[in-house]
Amino acid sequence: MRFREWDSLKMFSKRELIIWLSYKMNALMWVLDTLFTTIIFFTLSLVTRGSDISFFPYGSNYVSFVVLGLFVHFISYTNLGDPFPRVSRIYWGGTMDLYMLSPLSYFTPMLGIMFRGVIDDYPRSILALLFGWLFFGAVFTFNSPFLLLIILILILLSTFGIGMISASSFYLFDFKQQVEPVKFIFQDVIIALTAGYYYPITVLPYPLQVLGGLIPHTYALDALRRLMIPGGDALTPVLPLQLALSGLSPVTLDILVLAVMSAVFLPLGWFMYVKGIEKARREGTLTRWQ
Amino acid sequence: MAIENVIEMRNITKRYKIRKSRERFTALDDVSLSIRKGEIFGLLGSNGAGKTTLIKVMSGLLQADEGTGETLGYDIYKDHKKIRATVSLVAPTADVGTDNNLTVRQNLEFWAVVYDLEREKREERIDEMLDFLELRQYENHWPMSISAGNRQKLAIARSLLVKNPVVFLDEPTVKLDAKSAAAVRELVKKINLEFGITVIMTTHYIYEAEELCERVAIMHKGKIVSCDTVANLRRNLQRYDEIVITCDQPTTEALNAITAIPVIVSCEYADGKLTVGLENIRSNLLEILKVLRGHGVSITEVATNEPTLEDIFVDTISGGGV
Numbered sequence: 001m002r003f004r005e006w007d008s009l010k011m012f013s014k015r016e017l018i019i020w021l022s023y024k025m026n027a028l029m030w031v032l033d034t035l036f037t038t039i040i041f042f043t044l045s046l047v048t049r050g051s052d053i054s055f056f057p058y059g060s061n062y063v064s065f066v067v068l069g070l071f072v073h074f075i076s077y078t079n080l081g082d083p084f085p086r087v088s089r090i091y092w093g094g095t096m097d098l099y100m101l102s103p104l105s106y107f108t109p110m111l112g113i114m115f116r117g118v119i120d121d122y123p124r125s126i127l128a129l130l131f132g133w134l135f136f137g138a139v140f141t142f143n144s145p146f147l148l149l150i151i152l153i154l155i156l157l158s159t160f161g162i163g164m165i166s167a168s169s170f171y172l173f174d175f176k177q178q179v180e181p182v183k184f185i186f187q188d189v190i191i192a193l194t195a196g197y198y199y200p201i202t203v204l205p206y207p208l209q210v211l212g213g214l215i216p217h218t219y220a221l222d223a224l225r226r227l228m229i230p231g232g233d234a235l236t237p238v239l240p241l242q243l244a245l246s247g248l249s250p251v252t253l254d255i256l257v258l259a260v261m262s263a264v265f266l267p268l269g270w271f272m273y274v275k276g277i278e279k280a281r282r283e284g285t286l287t288r289w290q
Numbered sequence: 291m292a293i294e295n296v297i298e299m300r301n302i303t304k305r306y307k308i309r310k311s312r313e314r315f316t317a318l319d320d321v322s323l324s325i326r327k328g329e330i331f332g333l334l335g336s337n338g339a340g341k342t343t344l345i346k347v348m349s350g351l352l353q354a355d356e357g358t359g360e361t362l363g364y365d366i367y368k369d370h371k372k373i374r375a376t377v378s379l380v381a382p383t384a385d386v387g388t389d390n391n392l393t394v395r396q397n398l399e400f401w402a403v404v405y406d407l408e409r410e411k412r413e414e415r416i417d418e419m420l421d422f423l424e425l426r427q428y429e430n431h432w433p434m435s436i437s438a439g440n441r442q443k444l445a446i447a448r449s450l451l452v453k454n455p456v457v458f459l460d461e462p463t464v465k466l467d468a469k470s471a472a473a474v475r476e477l478v479k480k481i482n483l484e485f486g487i488t489v490i491m492t493t494h495y496i497y498e499a500e501e502l503c504e505r506v507a508i509m510h511k512g513k514i515v516s517c518d519t520v521a522n523l524r525r526n527l528q529r530y531d532e533i534v535i536t537c538d539q540p541t542t543e544a545l546n547a548i549t550a551i552p553v554i555v556s557c558e559y560a561d562g563k564l565t566v567g568l569e570n571i572r573s574n575l576l577e578i579l580k581v582l583r584g585h586g587v588s589i590t591e592v593a594t595n596e597p598t599l600e601d602i603f604v605d606t607i608s609g610g611g612v
Contacts, residue, residue: 004406007403007406007409008403008404008406010403011399011400011403011404012400015389015392015396015400018391018392018396019389019391019392022391093386094381094383094386094387095386095387097346097351097379097381097386098379098381098386098387099404100350100351100374101349101350101351101374101375101377101378101379102374102375102404102405102406103375103405103406104404104406109404281351281352281353281370282352282353283306283307284304284306284317284343284346284352286351286352
């Protein structure tokens with residue numbers, strides 16, 4: 001990335017941080033919100049205590065299981081859900097024209113403004129792990145830090161790719177005042193139902209398990225839980241794709257699928273976003289004033 | 291070789307889609323225009339005349355459907371990215387691009403980076419702009435706590451940070467009170483004079499165009515119906531200046547002497563008043579008064595009546611232009 005874009009991203013980040021900090025109650029509410037979310041799932045875990053409910057192959061600690069679900073939820077929520085509203089903010093605020101009249105790439109303003117979501121959500125994912133470990137008995141192992149890092153990077157990239165496809169629909173398909181369908185279908189339908197944040201997706205009917213196989217969350221959670229929860233089984237396949245390709249170890253397959261999704265969604269999202277901007281430039285709809 | 295015309299548009303047409311319709315609205319209809327380096331050029335017209343659309347085409351923000359053109363020597367189709375990186379725009383609402391959670395100075399710091407101003411020059415240029423636009427006392431204020439006029443100055447300061455050779459001002463004084471609007475007009479003159487920046491401004495305030503612009507294009511329904519200096523527009527429309535002199539009855543010789551001045555088109559005395567029609571009141575008033583005095587005519591009052599740009603605008607759009 002050229003220095004110009006990098007400098008601008010840093011400046012956008014600084015601006016978003018100043019704005020975020022200017023709301024005095026933000027930090028307090030932000031910590032409390034993450035704490036209460038973790039408490040809710042700790043309370044739910046009490047229901048399963050002493051029962052014979054199995055989380056195989058993800059160990060037996062529900063707090064660890066769900067806290068990792070929250071971790072992936074928080075980091076992917078920003079990457080997938082933020083690009084569309086940020087583009088919308090630039091459009092309705094009228095600033096897209098001003099950004100276009102600068103040497104910046106089409107993507108930098110959107111990435112820069114997304115930093116508000118990054119400030120808000122990324123640390124939540126760490127806090128969720130921390131609260132779970134400190135207060136509610138979650139236990140994690142970090143025996144494969146390199147694999148964990150790769151999985152983390154791939155879930156960030158693949159969800160951001162979907163986020164870019166979602167953002168591109170603002171200009172490309174003119175979803176300006178309506179529910180954005182890409183985000184709705186992924187985040188509010190498939191992910192909400194089949195991501196397995198709060199339960200193993202193996203408890204779902206088979207067709208829903210297949211549907212869950214279309215989103216990166218399923219593979220990231222599967223790999224993270226197998227690797228990070230004590231007692232997790234790294235070898236037994238449980239997801240439909242793992243069962244179909246049982247020659248590969250489940251974690252390897254998870255990483256491969258995440259890599260393929262990143263390689264497809266990210267360039268597709270960027271391509272569609274550029275096409276959307278070019279279409280808006282032809283039609284005179286870069287901002288709301290013509 | 292220096293570019294004499296910073297903007298050249300030839301036969302530009304732009305049509306917008308109409309929502310939920312197959313029809314298209316013609317925003318620009320075969321527009322041709324040249325803008326010279328260093329001038330203040332006015333685009334005058336009522337709402338919907340096509341002024342903003344033309345600005346967007348010239349600045350590379352909007353792709354024309356037909357026609358050809360260059361801005362700063364760059365082709366508007368092939369080199370729109372280069373055009374966009376070398377022109378500045380002040381949007382019609384000062385609040386566009388102004389973040390109310392940042393101070394005046396922080397806003398400028400943000401845009402200095404976005405506009406890729408060299409790191410070493412940023413603080414110096416921001417200081418220069420704060421002083422130049424008399425915003426220094428407000429540098430640590432929130433934009434919402436300063437007047438609308440000063441917020442507009444902030445928007446102009448932002449656009450001047452990189453000193454691009456062309457600045458587009460889209461209705462720079464709209465929503466401002468008279469005092470703030472006058473201050474912004476002074477500023478426009480100043481940036482043109484001191485920095486040699488070509489200013490292209492849209493306005494529907496005729497007096498504003500008259501005060502600021504060397505040349506004016508009058509737009510109506512997507513067409514440029516007239517484009518010239520204000521003086522030439524007057525001349526072309528046969529709207530002569532008029533002097534009404536309250537005086538004694540001039541002699542026939544005196545009347546003949548006035549009529550003999552080349553720019554005089556009419557001269558008539560009635561009811562104690564001599565009414566003289568002429569081409570350019572400012573250059574010829576003294577000569578007429580000298581002639582009258584030379585013939586012993588006692589003058590008690592002189593009134594002038596120049597056609598305003600508003601008269602020309604009304605004439606132009608009702609008569610289809612010149």
